[in-house]
Amino acid sequence: xSIEVGAKIKGKVSGITNFGAFVDLGDNKTGLVHISExxxxxxxDIHDVLSIGDExxxxxxxxxxxxxxxxxxxxxxxxxxxxxxxxxxxxxxxxKFEGRANNNHAHEGHTRGPVxxxxxxxxxxxxxxxxxxxxxxxxxxxxxxxxxTSLKRNTEGKRGGRGGRRS
Numbered sequence: 001x002s003i004e005v006g007a008k009i010k011g012k013v014s015g016i017t018n019f020g021a022f023v024d025l026g027d028n029k030t031g032l033v034h035i036s037e038x039x040x041x042x043x044x045d046i047h048d049v050l051s052i053g054d055e056x057x058x059x060x061x062x063x064x065x066x067x068x069x070x071x072x073x074x075x076x077x078x079x080x081x082x083x084x085x086x087x088x089x090x091x092x093x094x095x096k097f098e099g100r101a102n103n104n105h106a107h108e109g110h111t112r113g114p115v116x117x118x119x120x121x122x123x124x125x126x127x128x129x130x131x132x133x134x135x136x137x138x139x140x141x142x143x144x145x146x147x148x149t150s151l152k153r154n155t156e157g158k159r160g161g162r163g164g165r166r167s
Contacts (some may be wrong), residue, residue: 003025003029003031003060004060005060005062006059007059008059009025009057009059009060010055010056011023011026011031011058011071012054012055013050013054014030014052015052016051018035018046019034020032020034020035020037020038020046021035021050023071025058025069031058031060031068031070032071033056033058033073034070037061037072037073038050038073039073056073057073058071058076059076061075
């Protein structure tokens, strides 16, 4: 029996460790299901989900040159396609956002624009913020460099501590 990447295979749990479970695939082949591939939910203790001797269906994720087989239980399960209604809707300009108290940002034909009408008369409002942010960042970097230099100067001269000179 040849094990191919992407194949779904039935197997039996033959061993459990703190990082995953070993699954016997038959024909003296064993693969590892990492603990992150056991379930869609967080698994703190794998013993809560699997036990030795359990029959499981696994999907082959990879087969290494050294014969190591990586498996997944959660990817082997067929799940219906989930739609996240309203989560990733694209704004086409023809509809206004529904269920919102303030629709100022849903201008017809604009994908980006001022959120509040009071800023519409200030076209360079964002540019001013950018300059202000850049100056704050430059000040922070200068202060940070000064502190690092001072820290290095103070620790290099002392003996016995980390980074101290020994002759």
